[in-house]
Amino acid sequence: MAKVANIHYSVDPWKITENGFDANYSRVGESVFSLGNESIGVRGCFDEGGSVDSLRGAYINGVYDLADIDRSYRGIVEKVHFMIPAADWLDTAISLDSETLDLGRIRYRDFVRELDMRTGTLTRSFIWETVGGKELKLTFIRFLDMVHRERAYQRITLEALNFSGPVEIQSGLSFQAVHEGRKTCFWRRPRCEADKNRIAMQAETLRSEQEVFVGAAIDFKNAEIVSGEKSARLCATVSLKEGEPYSVEKRVVILFDGSKQDTLWESGENALREIERVSFEDAAAAQAAYWNAYWSVSDIVIEPADGNENTVAQEQQGIRFCSFQLAQTYNGGSMRHNIGAKGLTGEAYNGHAFWDTESCCLPFYLFTNPDAAKDLLLFRYHTLPMAKNRAKMLDCRGACYPIATLNGDEACPLWQHASLQLQPSTAVAYGIWHYVRITEDREFLYRYGAEMLVEIARFLESRVALGSRTKQYGFYGVMGPDEFHLMVNNNAYTNYMGMRTLRYAAEALDELREHAPDCYEALCEKTSVTKAEAGRWRSIADNMYLPICKDGLIEQHDGFFDLPHTDVDAIPVTEFPLYAHWSYDRIYRTDMIKQPDVLMMLYLYNSSFSEAVKRRNYDYYQPRTIHESSLSPAIHSILAAELGQMKEAMDLFGFATRLDLDDYNRNTREGLHITSIAMAWANIVYGFAGLRSDGDLLRFAPRLPDRWKTLRFSLTYRGRVIDVQMARDATVFRLSAGEPLAVRVYDGIVTLTERNVSIPANKQS
């Protein structure tokens, strides 16, 4: 599995810079230069479009349309939803003499595109050389407001370098975007009002009947209006004077409220009037302030050990890019949003969120933005009715959370995933458990968490069965995290997570009864849950089958140890990804696994297993894992670091921070791997700082990679900010905010205060 970097961007601690435009790399650039603010997102495509290869996409979180699936059998999803490209608010056209700006056709020089992660702005500039010898410098800036999330800004600056004369500029809005995969424009019934300085448009999706408003204030002087069926543009002719830059600014509002009420146009008009009162400069300054504040609590700083300057500079840039994109994709504030596997950066995966959210992304938010972590869980609460409906479709009770969703409904058309994977449901339970443990937000547990736990436990109870031979409970006919084995029985991960979930649900009810009797009464009323029911869950948990050998080795599922062996290292690089090169079923019948399964459980409930168990299973499963999920290497790296196998930990960490920047998987063109990005953060914090958050106290076990001199980061935790500075010989802990806190470091307990505490590195491991 030799994945190779495609180094294309300059290395810089805070910027991603592309010097010169490579048309073959156009879509990768569009993904890398994506901007987002959770509510809206836009790929880094050229404002003026043109003939260059492009996946033009401006997306809105929660906006999708629907398609029917040719369903063969009951319980198989009948209808899927998918994110669609929404209003194109960058729409621009520029003409000079008889030429139209199109980087695929014109001559130009000095192309620079730059994402500044300190300000959240994307800038592009170049000099256009016309056939007639004129030179026009163009600079495009755009950003999405991180606070007023309906707002977006674009500024285009033109400077005639060797002439004076007219240039034509058109700036507009359109609902003509075509979904590339489905070759359809999903927008209809446009309403448009335009005058010389502004355009307001509203349109509706074809089947989901969602309405979106987009408005733009464009500071032209004497513009003409040109309207199309689903588009409108303001057209102006500007007289440039040599050496005097001219700018046109476009302030945009994009509204989607998800309601079916008739007030959207009015809200849109109001929002447009408000943004007209905000100057571009003020907005840009506010944006920079936002990101400054963000980095002050979320930054990870790596200093190189001697001789590793280049590699570490790449890692430093990479981890900041990860952190930046995570914050752009999701930062909380809406129960309607989740974290799509590709965020708002492309059509691939349909904008769907997977169980990655709770299993991989949640820790990043728990320790940098706990309110956002809560909102992620509230998304699951908000979509509980859909999960209950899905359980019914599967002839089960309670709530079955979807493997792929945008709106809460199951949207995976592959029954083997949608019907057999129970991990989305147990991951929600784990997320609740983890969130409540870290934040001590018992109010959340009482008002929301407990109800979800009840319904998830009911689902598990209705899905579990008694083995005829084991005489114990287990889940039969499932697909565990390892998606290379389906319809398996007694998958250890599923059984174990099911056991923990059932027990936690029962415990949560006990807690409510004791500490929040009103909430308990309300819950009983709402769900009809009883003590007897919780007793059954406990009794199933107590009698759950867990196939663990004497030496601690856990069989991934019944019969796994007999599966024919595949030598993972013997598979030629040219055969990856396997799904594209091997027949579907061939992938599925050996001991080769796609991603951690037993190891996933040892990662999630890390402190519940001895080091010996972790070592035995790591040694067994690591050589059998092909890592076809981009989430996979980080989990292995974290466990390898824990086991002191630092070389393997670093090999597996390898491209984690630069998966997309260097296009390791050769599919960044489709969008960014947002959930993998979250695991890059975890790989550092859980892997090399050895953070563990599932035990009684937070625990750190720092293990600094050889090529790093220091590693610094901060964690938010129960009203405190924990600053961690790892160096070769010791790690210094300090609280920059909050009350003293007892944590474990290696095997001792240390109380952290506002003063530095230095703990010598544990040289053993």
Add this chain to the structure above:
Amino acid sequence: MAKVANIHYSVDPWKITENGFDANYSRVGESVFSLGNESIGVRGCFDEGGSVDSLRGAYINGVYDLADIDRSYRGIVEKVHFMIPAADWLDTAISLDSETLDLGRIRYRDFVRELDMRTGTLTRSFIWETVGGKELKLTFIRFLDMVHRERAYQRITLEALNFSGPVEIQSGLSFQAVHEGRKTCFWRRPRCEADKNRIAMQAETLRSEQEVFVGAAIDFKNAEIVSGEKSARLCATVSLKEGEPYSVEKRVVILFDGSKQDTLWESGENALREIERVSFEDAAAAQAAYWNAYWSVSDIVIEPADGNENTVAQEQQGIRFCSFQLAQTYNGGSMRHNIGAKGLTGEAYNGHAFWDTESCCLPFYLFTNPDAAKDLLLFRYHTLPMAKNRAKMLDCRGACYPIATLNGDEACPLWQHASLQLQPSTAVAYGIWHYVRITEDREFLYRYGAEMLVEIARFLESRVALGSRTKQYGFYGVMGPDEFHLMVNNNAYTNYMGMRTLRYAAEALDELREHAPDCYEALCEKTSVTKAEAGRWRSIADNMYLPICKDGLIEQHDGFFDLPHTDVDAIPVTEFPLYAHWSYDRIYRTDMIKQPDVLMMLYLYNSSFSEAVKRRNYDYYQPRTIHESSLSPAIHSILAAELGQMKEAMDLFGFATRLDLDDYNRNTREGLHITSIAMAWANIVYGFAGLRSDGDLLRFAPRLPDRWKTLRFSLTYRGRVIDVQMARDATVFRLSAGEPLAVRVYDGIVTLTERNVSIPANKQS
């Protein structure tokens, strides 16, 4: 599983008669009254169509069109083919005064529809009572020529009962038929030539580009031609005289040669000229002679024990109907034809043949029409290139035969069946083995069989794997005959059949080398097979894993014995069929099985297993079998009879002979269960006569059901005709043709000659 008869037709030894027309039962009648001659088939729909519920379908064996599948992964079928309704040659319209004949709208009486199995003709008659009080008796007769299979005949007789006057008759041909499931007419580019006595038409399918010619000679006197885009009719006005019957005869030819050559129209014209020289009467007489000859060798005659006259009369009619429909569907003569699960009687199952052909239908032909059995195997030889291509798609070598096909290509869009079921390939090998064993046709083995065996063995070798724990070979990730368990490992059936196939392939090569060295050389040249390769097959066979317990119980697949138990008898009747009432995956995770799996292997290789093993496994698996395949009960019934469990054998035999006549599964409307019909024959001959054809000698072990007084049938075997007459106390065997023959009867060896040999019934079992 209480299936209930829907008794609708009069009981008669040779006829199926419907007195009075029930519009709600219209489609069932269309299926039951289907006619076929292997090459063409037509449902029993009304010649004049009308507003009654109808699936109008005239089919041609081998005529299909294509559709793309939205394929997700490699090895999954991308394109499927499906039988389509072809030329409508029954097309008729009759008007009297201002009324048009339409049984959904007119008044009529004395409706009788009758299929005569001695003549292979379908007759329908009724008296039309017009609003004006006229009474017109109509009689429609049709049949399909069993010898000249391109020929079909229709005669309509009109008799004015209480008036004289004109009636308008139109008779035509059309290519307008719409595939009901796909809502598409798959015919294009019609060519049509008509004159006052004949119509000739040719058209082409949309994507498969198959051409079909249909021509009709219609004995009108002064007809006008009315042409449509894809249809033409001759229209005549006939003056009826009271009491004098008038008949119009239509002689039809339907040609499809599968070639892409431009000679079809010419051949069609020739065929039309030939049929014009044949009188309806002569054709009808030849048809009756054909069926008379057929029954003289293929009939099964049952006499009732006292008090069982009614039940047995139904069984007698039922088994004749089965035999009749089997002969209509397939009787050999073309390598291009196979036996569709629904024959040529409806769109369901797309006209596809399954592995039922070799596992269930072949014995009927082996013992009644061995040439037809050979042709069935030649179909597999003819489609060997497609099977090799399919193996490649699956990253395997050799030949993988399709689970569902009409032309040899895999046409099942469900990957879990198409990719995981190896039984079509092992069934072809079994079919070759069985055919050669029964017929001693070594020429077939040398010229065709061996090559198929080599390619099937190669496929199995490339698909088998070494278990990491068993250290033996097995097939991993398969679906055995029991389609309720997929992606299982070491399915006993698959492993055992694989073992037998590999060994037989190696033995066949030995035999060729020794007895037909030229054929051996040619085969080596063609396939590059070597002795070493055959050695590997033998060595895999010798080391195949077979999970058999000490007490003889065989585990269906790894882990089966631990599966949670489902009490099959506790499932309410209202939940059948399960696929329509249970979620897809719910069906798949317990010890409930769909159809015999271990028992299938004990049936096919019956003499290789001891009675104790059969008893142990029958007792274990029978209560776990839900029989959702209509082939299933007969296999169980045969084994039950062998084990002396006659009550259960009769319960399971139950509706075998009348599955479609009494619409037990409530889906006869979609077409007849042709392959189940074959198992009804086997159920009697293998079950109650105890025939076994897999040992060294033929064996009989007669066990007469209590409600039967005698059972008589004949078998064709190696140039002999064996007449068997079972009675309560003894069975009489006699050869009506051929040399003396040693057979086993119960546990003794008996030599059969032209003289009666009476063997006392074995009262023990």
